[in-house]
Amino acid sequence: MTELLAPGEALQGFLQADASHRAAHFAEFIGALKAAANQHGAHAVRQWARRAVSPLIDYSSLMKLRRFLVDSAPAAGSESNSLRLAILGGPTTIQLRQLIEVFAAAEGIALEIYEAEYGLFRQEVFTPGSGLDEFQPQVVFLATSARDVTRFPVVGQDEESVAQLAGEELDDWLRIWETCNARWNATVVQNNFEIAPGGVLGHYGARHPSAREHYLDRLNRMWAERAPVYVVLHDLRGLAASAGARLWFDPRFYHEFKMPCGAECLATYAHSFVSLARAIVGRSKKVLVLDLDNTLWGGVVGDLGAGGVRVGQGSGEGEAFLAFQRYAKELRDRGVILAVCSKNDDEKAREPFEKRDDMILKLSDISCFVANWKNKADNLRDIADRLELKADSFVFVDDNPAERALVRRFAPEVAVPDMPEDPAGYIQALAAHRYFETVAFTREDAARAGYYTANARRKELAERSSDISSFLASLSMRMTMTPVSELNIERATQLINKSNQFNLTTQRYTLAQVREMAASPEWRTLTFSLRDSLGDNGLISVLLLRKQSESLAIDTWVMSCRVLQRGVEHFTRNALVDLAREEGCRTILGMYIPSAKNGMVLDHFARLGFTAAGAEGDQTFWSLGVDPALEPLPHFIESEATYAGSA
Amino acid sequence: MPEVLDRLQDIFRDVFDDPELVLKDEMTAVDVDGWDSLAHINLIIALEREMGIKFATAEISKMKEPGQNVGSFRRLVEFKVAQA
Numbered sequence: 001m002t003e004l005l006a007p008g009e010a011l012q013g014f015l016q017a018d019a020s021h022r023a024a025h026f027a028e029f030i031g032a033l034k035a036a037a038n039q040h041g042a043h044a045v046r047q048w049a050r051r052a053v054s055p056l057i058d059y060s061s062l063m064k065l066r067r068f069l070v071d072s073a074p075a076a077g078s079e080s081n082s083l084r085l086a087i088l089g090g091p092t093t094i095q096l097r098q099l100i101e102v103f104a105a106a107e108g109i110a111l112e113i114y115e116a117e118y119g120l121f122r123q124e125v126f127t128p129g130s131g132l133d134e135f136q137p138q139v140v141f142l143a144t145s146a147r148d149v150t151r152f153p154v155v156g157q158d159e160e161s162v163a164q165l166a167g168e169e170l171d172d173w174l175r176i177w178e179t180c181n182a183r184w185n186a187t188v189v190q191n192n193f194e195i196a197p198g199g200v201l202g203h204y205g206a207r208h209p210s211a212r213e214h215y216l217d218r219l220n221r222m223w224a225e226r227a228p229v230y231v232v233l234h235d236l237r238g239l240a241a242s243a244g245a246r247l248w249f250d251p252r253f254y255h256e257f258k259m260p261c262g263a264e265c266l267a268t269y270a271h272s273f274v275s276l277a278r279a280i281v282g283r284s285k286k287v288l289v290l291d292l293d294n295t296l297w298g299g300v301v302g303d304l305g306a307g308g309v310r311v312g313q314g315s316g317e318g319e320a321f322l323a324f325q326r327y328a329k330e331l332r333d334r335g336v337i338l339a340v341c342s343k344n345d346d347e348k349a350r351e352p353f354e355k356r357d358d359m360i361l362k363l364s365d366i367s368c369f370v371a372n373w374k375n376k377a378d379n380l381r382d383i384a385d386r387l388e389l390k391a392d393s394f395v396f397v398d399d400n401p402a403e404r405a406l407v408r409r410f411a412p413e414v415a416v417p418d419m420p421e422d423p424a425g426y427i428q429a430l431a432a433h434r435y436f437e438t439v440a441f442t443r444e445d446a447a448r449a450g451y452y453t454a455n456a457r458r459k460e461l462a463e464r465s466s467d468i469s470s471f472l473a474s475l476s477m478r479m480t481m482t483p484v485s486e487l488n489i490e491r492a493t494q495l496i497n498k499s500n501q502f503n504l505t506t507q508r509y510t511l512a513q514v515r516e517m518a519a520s521p522e523w524r525t526l527t528f529s530l531r532d533s534l535g536d537n538g539l540i541s542v543l544l545l546r547k548q549s550e551s552l553a554i555d556t557w558v559m560s561c562r563v564l565q566r567g568v569e570h571f572t573r574n575a576l577v578d579l580a581r582e583e584g585c586r587t588i589l590g591m592y593i594p595s596a597k598n599g600m601v602l603d604h605f606a607r608l609g610f611t612a613a614g615a616e617g618d619q620t621f622w623s624l625g626v627d628p629a630l631e632p633l634p635h636f637i638e639s640e641a642t643y644a645g646s647a
Numbered sequence: 648m649p650e651v652l653d654r655l656q657d658i659f660r661d662v663f664d665d666p667e668l669v670l671k672d673e674m675t676a677v678d679v680d681g682w683d684s685l686a687h688i689n690l691i692i693a694l695e696r697e698m699g700i701k702f703a704t705a706e707i708s709k710m711k712e713p714g715q716n717v718g719s720f721r722r723l724v725e726f727k728v729a730q731a
Contacts, residue, residue, distance in 0.1 A: 060661070060693040067664060094685060189671045263692040 008032055011048050016405040018418040019056045026061055033068055039094035042068065046105075049108055051412065053106035055271040055432060058097075059263050062102050068423050069105040070098075071331030081281045082110040086137035088121035090148035091260035099270030100277075107278050121148075125179050139187045139280060140180045141273065145236070145260055146193040146216055146482050155200065162209040162218075170222050173243040181230050185510055187594075188231045189276055192220045194240035194261075196249045212263040227492075228510055229352075230310030232276060232439045240265075274400055281508075282498035285415060285435040286389055288331055289380060291398035292342040292349055292371070296361065297321050297326075298423070302344055306351035316606060325360040327427045332365050337387065338451045339368040339395070341379050344402075346371045367452035376403055376412035386456055390501075395435045397426070442491045444538045454535040455562050472567060472636040475532040480640045481570055484518040484525035484542070492527050492542045499558035500597040504590065504604060507556050509544075522547055524579060528572060530563055530637070536561055545579075552580045553589040558606075567635030574606045574632045581626055587614070590622035608633065651725045655717075662690045672718030676711050687711060700727035702725055 010032035014025055022029070030051065049068035087100070097115050104111045114135040116124045118345030120614045121142060121433040124132040132140075153162045173190075180186045193481035205211030209218070218463045220237055220385030227233060240248040243265045245531045261269060272412065278284055293300045298317050311321045332338050338361070344347050349371035353363045368383050378397070384391040392413040398404055404416045417433050419426060438445070458475070476508050484492050493511045500506070509517075518522040540563045554576075559568060582586050590605045605622035606612070613623040624630075654672045663681050676682045678711055682690075693698065710720045 058696060063689055064661070064664075095688065252707060255704050256707045257688055263688075264696070274660065323681070462703075501685060 002107070008036070011036070012409060015048065015051050015412075016408040018404070019054065019402055020418075022052070023057070026057075028426045029374065030064055037068065050106045050108075053102055055103075055268060055434075056418070057267070059099075061377075062089070062099055062267055076290050081108060081283060083114070083277060083281060084112045084114075084135065084138045085277070086114040086116070086132050086135055086140045088116045088124055088132070088140060088142050088144075089118040089142035089260070089600075090121065091254065092118040093143050093260075094259040094475075095263075096143060096260065096270055096315075098272075099266055100274055103271050103274035104277065107274060109274070109277060109281060109283070117178060122176065124178050127212045131185065132596060136184050137180075138184075139189060140184075141189045142176070142191060143260065143273075144191050146195065149193065149216070149219065150210065150352050153215055155210050157210040157429075161207045161263050162215060166215065166218050166222060169219060169228060170258050173223075174226070177228060177231050181228070181512060185512060186230075187280060187510060189273065190223065190227065190231050191234045191236040192223050194236045196240075196569040199247045218503055232280065234273060234276055236269075239269060243268055247560075260471060260628070264333075264449070272434060275437040276384065276439065279437040279439045280497075282500065285336075285340055285436050286393040286397045287337045287383075287387065287610065288328060288436075289339045289341050289396045289414075290328065290396055291382060291396075291400070291403065292340060292344060292352075294423075295397060295419075296325055297352060297359075301352055302348050302572055306355040309352055309356075311352070311356065312546075317400040317423065322358070322360060324423060324426040329360050329365060331436060332449045333440065333446065334436075335438070335448040337389075337449050338365055339383050339387070340366050340370060341383060341558065342371040342378055343373055343376070344371040364453065367447070368456050369451055375406060375410070375601035377407050380407065380411050380414055383387045386459055388455070388564060395430075395433075397430060399423075400410075403607075415609075418624065440494060442494065444491050444494075447536065450535055451537055451562055454537075456533075457534060475534065475566075476637070477530060477532045477637040478640045479637045480529045480531075480570075480607065481525055481575055484514060484527055488527055488539055489514055489518065490524075491539045495539065495542050495560065496544075496556060496558055500595070500598050501561050501593070502559040503563070504601055505555065505593045505597045506598060509556075514544075517544055524552070524583070526572075526575065527576075528559075528568065530566070530568065531640075541568060543572070543576070547583060547585070548589075551586055551587040551589050552576070552583060552585045554591065557590075563638055567637055569604070569633040571637045574635075575631070577598075577626050577630060578625075586626060588626060592620045592622070594618045638641050651728060652721055654698065655694075655721060657723065658693050659671050660691070662693050667717060671719075672721065674717045675715065684711070690719060694724065696725050698724065698728055698731075700724065702727070 011026055014022055014029040019573045033045050033049055038050070045068055049065050050064055087097050089096070093115055097113060101111060110644070113135060116132060121144065124130045127133065149169060150172065151165050153165055177190065178190050180188050194212050199205035199211050201208055201211045204472060205213050208214055223233060240261070247262045248265045253259040253263060259266070287429040289298055296311070299308060300323055301309050304470050308315050310318045312318045313322070328338060330542065340349070348365060350369070353359055353361065368386050370379050370383055372379065380391055380394060380396060384394065391411060394406055394414045396416050397419060399419050404418070408416050415433070415435060417430055419429050467610055482488065490513060492515045493509065496514065518525050524547055525546040526543040526545070527539055529539045529553050530537040532539045542556065544555060546555050576588055588609055592602065593607065594602070610622035610624045613621040615621065652670060656668065659679070660666050660668045663679060663686065665680065668702055669697055670680070687708070687710070691702060695702065706723060710722070
């Protein structure tokens with residue numbers, strides 16, 4: 001972080017505290033921001049205002065923070081995480097858009113926004129030359145509501161005719177989505193339908209097809225099943241349910257201002273959307289770092305011993321800790337990496353995992369385990385090094401407010417949610433932040449935590465092995481190389497869009513674009529999947545190549561950072577050379593486009609024997625002749641079955 | 648507990664980001680810089696939260712109607728606070 005000014009204690013003290021303390025000192029904080037802005041300019045205080053944004057604070061406070069965030073926002077396109085976002089409302093979206101700007105600024109996502117007049121989303125989408133058409137959105141957010149459904153059954157209508165009605169309704173929406181995709185290749189974020197209580201059939205409405213709530217439920221199910229892959233569903237129904245009907249369905253604000261929900265729910269709504277936008281740009285959090293004492297079990301293991309800590313059936317408190325462990329375990333199973341950061345003796349800290357059968361989390365679930373007496377901000381950075389991930393993808397959960405304050409102050413890139421004193425509230429406290437949103441779930445996600453566990457073990461091995469070659473040889477690595485096909489296109493697209501560090505050009509492509517390239521005679525696609533003696537690393541690298549008459553140009557080269565320094569780059573370069581020869585090309589052309597995050601591949605092409613072939617601004621160009629004298633680069637990876645041919 | 652007018656004034660200052668703003672009963676919406684329909688929504692939201700009151704649908708936009716001024720609005724808020 002670049003600190004533009006030495007922060008006053010008023011700013012620091014506020015930002016390191018929990019929400020309850022912040023609420024009481026919010027006015028002072030705003031005063032301090034104003035004073036600092038007058039003295040140093042709006043840009044200087046932006047980063048402090050950013051860090052005060054939270055889904056836990058109220059509408060008016062967020063609007064106050066907005067003054068420090070939006071006018072000083074860097075232009076879209078100047079940051080690597082920028083999005084051209086169109087917001088098309090059923091209800092009015094002005095306040096929603098304003099709060100989306102606030103949460104996006106907090107996440108470091110630069111938005112260029114096109115906002116349609118409320119209620120005009122169909123016209124905007126279908127009219128060539130509309131404002132939306134000229135804007136050419138990357139993401140279209142259809143911020144619609146149940147009021148935008150055009151067909152409702154009349155009470156008493158039978159199943160068959162209601163099903164037909166619902167089918168017609170779906171067809172209308174399909175046309176909207178397909179147009180967004182066909183015209184602008186846009187990702188669509190589509191609200192499903194919120195269900196207001198008070199249906200006229202009462203409980204019987206749950207089973208009668210003509211009941212409004214039954215019908216909306218049916219539409220929601222159809223949306224989930226039938227929406228194409230480029231449609232990301234935003235679960236407005238779930239949002240309204242968790243906010244509570246009384247707060248969400250405040251019809252005064254709809255009748256008077258056409259607002260989508262009660263005012264205080266708008267913050268939740270905007271935050272929820274931005275968490276999806278964050279997932280779309282590949283910035284969801286990746287790692288959950290857990291404290292141990294009073295976070296995963298009750299009491300201090302150093303005092304009570306493994307048998308004495310409170311966890312498991314038999315007491316309400318023990319069950320609450322167990323429930324939180326189960327939640328963490330489920331997060332792991334869906335691809336979130338778990339780590340432990342605890343002030344303890346390492347041996348003692350491990351004992352409950354080893355000795356207690358009633359623990360749900362096992363040591364094997366923890367990809368990186370750090371228990372020592374150093375400060376936690378340093379330990380978190382250490383964990384980041386070991387996992388080869390950035391600490392800005394970390395969420396740190398600790399029951400101790402002092403530890404939370406320390407980490408917020410000295411490792412401000414780590415997200416640190418408030419935790420209540422009662423462990424029964426841990427799950428909700430963590431879930432409220434939507435740190436781990438995802439827009440797809442692939443087999444890779446399910447296996448990811450395992451990769452990182454194996455990787456941490458590999459690192460241990462590497463530290464012990466004095467000779468890196470013998471270490472690499474001991475891994476018995478095997479690579480499968482295939483073009484992009486329907487079997488791997490989701491994962492390949494995900495990798496293209498999520499990779500920030502090992503990414504030569506930071507080109508982002510939608511699933512549809514990747515599919516087009518895979519089928520095009522002008523493009524060659526390569527994917528690489530690596531296995532070794534410690535496990536399967538899955539699909540870890542993708543190249544998109546444009547075939548020109550005499551050369552093969554590398555449009556995209558991304559690789560997962562978890563296989564750095566394994567010789568994969570050498571293997572890949574050799575494969576590229578083979579491919580170029582097969583295609584009758586004389587040269588391979590490379591390009592490096594610097595971003596805020598891809599400094600690690602600045603010398604990538606030079607390291608692989610390419611020669612510099614000019615520069616344009618920050619971009620550098622590289623070329624490699626594939627004459628017969630060119631020797632393959634050394635590595636320790638065996639080639640497994642390689643499937644030739646296009647998808 | 649400060650007078651309702653003082654609390655109103657604090658909330659107005661916050662919403663309109665104008666620490667100098669002084670409310671007087673005879674002022675109308677046009678006398679306050681930036682009191683457009685968007686600011687009005689923010690004002691209503693802030694008032695409901697800060698004062699723990701709830702306006703009826705018909706009352707929400709009343710302040711912006713002809714013949715209304717800060718005085719009539721203050722009396723409405725006082726009535727709401729007394730009810731709450």
